[in-house]
Amino acid sequence: MSEKILSVSGVTKEYDNAQVLKGLSLELFSDEIFCLIGPNGAGKTTLAKIIMGLEKQDSGTVSFFNGKTAREVRGQIAIVPQQNSFYSDFTVEQNLNFFGALYGLEKSDLENNVSALLDWLSLKKFADRKARNLSGGYKRLLNIACSLIHGPEIIFMDEPTVGLDPNMRQIIWKKINDLKKSGKAILLTTHYMDEAQELSDRVAMMIGGEIIVEGNPHELIRRHGGEKIMTLQLDKPPSQKIRDSLSKALSGSRVKSIGSFLIISFMQKHSIEKISAMVEWLVAQGYSIVKSSIKEPELEDVFFNITGESMVTGERVEQ
Numbered sequence: 226m227s228e229k230i231l232s233v234s235g236v237t238k239e240y241d242n243a244q245v246l247k248g249l250s251l252e253l254f255s256d257e258i259f260c261l262i263g264p265n266g267a268g269k270t271t272l273a274k275i276i277m278g279l280e281k282q283d284s285g286t287v288s289f290f291n292g293k294t295a296r297e298v299r300g301q302i303a304i305v306p307q308q309n310s311f312y313s314d315f316t317v318e319q320n321l322n323f324f325g326a327l328y329g330l331e332k333s334d335l336e337n338n339v340s341a342l343l344d345w346l347s348l349k350k351f352a353d354r355k356a357r358n359l360s361g362g363y364k365r366l367l368n369i370a371c372s373l374i375h376g377p378e379i380i381f382m383d384e385p386t387v388g389l390d391p392n393m394r395q396i397i398w399k400k401i402n403d404l405k406k407s408g409k410a411i412l413l414t415t416h417y418m419d420e421a422q423e424l425s426d427r428v429a430m431m432i433g434g435e436i437i438v439e440g441n442p443h444e445l446i447r448r449h450g451g452e453k454i455m456t457l458q459l460d461k462p463p464s465q466k467i468r469d470s471l472s473k474a475l476s477g478s479r480v481k482s483i484g485s486f487l488i489i490s491f492m493q494k495h496s497i498e499k500i501s502a503m504v505e506w507l508v509a510q511g512y513s514i515v516k517s518s519i520k521e522p523e524l525e526d527v528f529f530n531i532t533g534e535s536m537v538t539g540e541r542v543e544q
Contacts, residue, residue, distance in 0.1 A: 227254040229291065230379055230410040231276065236285035238271055238434075245271050247434040248285065255378075258401065258411045260421040262524070263431035269414045270383070272431075276412070277304055277381055289379070300328065303377035307384040309364055311371050313357035317348050320356055320371055328375035335374075342370040346400065362393035369400065380404060382413040386420060398424060418524040422446075430528055438531055442524055450522025451530050452479075455500065457487040460513040467510060474503060485515075 231253035238246040246268050253259050261269045274280040276287055278295025289298045311320040321342060325335040343349040346366045351359060356367055365385070373380070385401065386394040401424055404411055415421055421428050422442045429439040438445060463482050471489065472480045478491040487507075491500070504514060 227256055229253075230255055230289060231412070232286070232288050232291075233272075233276060234286045236272070236275060236282045236287065238268075238275065238280075238282050245434050246275075246282070249431075249434065249436055250285075251429055251436065251439070253379075253410050253412055255410050256405055256408045257426045258405050258413065258424050260425040260428045261412070261414045261431060262416065262418065262421050262428055262528075264416070267431040268434040269431055273381055273383065273412070273414060277302060298379070300375060301378045303372045303375070303380045305369050305372040305380065305382040305385060307387060309356075309368050311356050311364075311367055314355060316353050316355055317359070317367055317370075318343070318352040320367060321374055324371045325374045330375060338374055338376060342373065345403070346370050347396075362389055362396070365389060365393070365397065366400075369397075378409060380409055380411045382411065384415055385413060386415070386417065394420070418528070422524045428524070430531070432532055438527070445527050446522050446524065449527040449530050450524075451526050452490040453522060454520040455489045455491070456518050456520075457489070457504070457507070457514055458516040459485045459487055459507070460515055461485055463487050463507075463512065467507070467512075471503060474506075475499070 229252060231251075233249065233251045236246055236249045237244065249268070249272060251259070261272065263269055271280065275282045276295070278287075278299070287295065289295065289301075295302065312323065315323060318339065321339045322335065325338060330338065343352055346369065348363065348366060348370060351363060356364065359367060369385075382401070386397050389397070398420070401411060401413070405426075413424070425442050427440060428442050428445065429436045431437070438449070440448075462485050468480045468482060468487075471487075472478060475489065475491050478489055480487070480489050482488065500519075504517070508514065
């Protein structure tokens, strides 16, 4: 059974008479990945700093393990910052030994942890290479290794894959999942919706210092994601009669055509069996399907449907 690791209740924070956090509450459990997502200025970084004890809230409480402060559990917390936090002129192994010594690890524990991290993060072959000479992706892996050298139970990761190529993003996603499987509690911020959707057990969408919705990403998509969009390329333009028949069969859907392309926006209540029957009916009416695709709703759609704003641009979109 998962253990409650973190409890945040009614936290507020104000800067220069502007309220950055507005009575915000959340919980984090062991073997869980909890993701904070939101546009710049939403309050994610301020909240994270307060949780980690790097900044003081104006009101509200933050407690770990049912009552302990961040200071009391400092040895169990790791912060993996977005910016590199190691020494460029040290080798990979020297960096790990240095940060391990800062945490006061015994020699045998330090040796074991260094060896394990080098293996797990595929850094062993670079152990004697200066950090400045690593590629961007391996620098990010070293950043993670330096933060985890003391074996923390609670890990905060700030934008862990920003600026990385798709292959390295996948590698880091796997490492984050490894941490979860080992029982760690992970709180991360990201502006990549696909990352939040792929990794998170729960997400909290923030805007203007408040959490506007929280839950399992797939459940949020089911409840707030809106429409699926099917695009069918036919061998000839569909007639008005065909479009009307489809609209009637898929009540509440929108059907339009552009040339030989038939575009159907339908709610998720319509089962895939019903959509398949519709395609079979089209073929029976004398049409051939040249190509088809379905765009499933995503977390970006959830954010837009709730706020009316684009997560990418932060701009409100008129509907």
